[in-house]
Amino acid sequence: xxxxxxxxxxxxxxxxxxxxxxxxxxxxxxxxxxxxxxxxxxxxxxxxxxxxxxxxxxxxxxxxxxxxxxxxxxxxxxxxxxxxxxxxxxxxxxxxxxxxxxxxxxxxxxxxxxxxxxxxxxxxxxxxxxxxxxxxxxxxxxxxxxxxxxxxxxxxxxxxxxxxxxxxxxxxxxxxxxxxxxxxxxxxxxxxxxxxxxxxxxxxxxxxxxxxxxx
Numbered sequence: 001x002x003x004x005x006x007x008x009x010x011x012x013x014x015x016x017x018x019x020x021x022x023x024x025x026x027x028x029x030x031x032x033x034x035x036x037x038x039x040x041x042x043x044x045x046x047x048x049x050x051x052x053x054x055x056x057x058x059x060x061x062x063x064x065x066x067x068x069x070x071x072x073x074x075x076x077x078x079x080x081x082x083x084x085x086x087x088x089x090x091x092x093x094x095x096x097x098x099x100x101x102x103x104x105x106x107x108x109x110x111x112x113x114x115x116x117x118x119x120x121x122x123x124x125x126x127x128x129x130x131x132x133x134x135x136x137x138x139x140x141x142x143x144x145x146x147x148x149x150x151x152x153x154x155x156x157x158x159x160x161x162x163x164x165x166x167x168x169x170x171x172x173x174x175x176x177x178x179x180x181x182x183x184x185x186x187x188x189x190x191x192x193x194x195x196x197x198x199x200x201x202x203x204x205x206x207x208x209x210x211x212x213x214x215x
Contacts, residue, residue: 063093063100064093066139067091067093067102069135070091070132070135071088071089071090071091073131073134073135074089074104074128074131074132075087075088075089077127077131077166077170078124078127078128080162080165080166081127081159081162081163081166082123082124082159082162083162085108086108086109087106087107087108087124088106088107088108089104089105089106089107089128090104090105090107090112091103091104091105092104092105103115103116104128106120106124115128121154122154123154123155123156123159125154126151126152126154126155127155127163129151130148130151130152133146134146134170134174134176137174137176138174138176143177144174144175144176144177145176145177145178145179146176146177146178146179147179147181148178148179148180148181149181149182150181150182150183150184151180151182152180152182152184152187153182153184157186160186164187164190167190168190188206191206192207192208193206193207194206194207
């Protein structure tokens with residue numbers, strides 16, 4: 001190998017060395033940055049682990065407080081409507097397969113009936129379901145409108161007047177608009193506005209006591 005060839009080979013090796021050295025420096029810098037980020041994430045993880053029990057406790061307390069308010073609303077509503085009974089509702093929470101779940105229980109005279117029990121009257125189920133919707137909507141920062149399709153047909157005529165009086169009181173308190181779609185003519189006298197819809201065309205048939213600011 002001539003001197004010129006050796007010189008050329010040495011130049012190639014030196015260039016390769018510089019390239020490898022530069023790459024090693026870059027890798028070292030990236031590794032250090034990654035180690036620093038890893039330590040930061042590890043510190044955050046330790047902080048989260050120490051705070052998690054406190055967060056869980058706060059969530060549980062808030063959830064229980066909200067459920068207590070819902071229990072009060074359901075019990076108050078049932079007693080205002082079904083005045084010949086002393087109904088109350090309790091919400092029992094439990095952990096099932098790692099998930100929190102809640103069961104509603106109807107109570108009267110020392111007896112308890114899960115709401116999913118077939119012996120619970122349809123009017124009670126309708127009332128409870130509607131009040132839960134109202135409770136949910138009332139806690140949202142939006143205009144409060146509930147659309148219901150044939151929702152109250154199971155309300156007995158014996159309790160209809162109580163139900164509608166309570167509904168009107170509730171809608172005023174939480175500034176709620178209820179739009180009821182129904183074929184049940186029992187509800188027509190109670191509507192602030194009554195529309196008749198036929199073949200896709202609606203006509204206003206009744207309007208009374210309407211607050212036009214809430215349209």
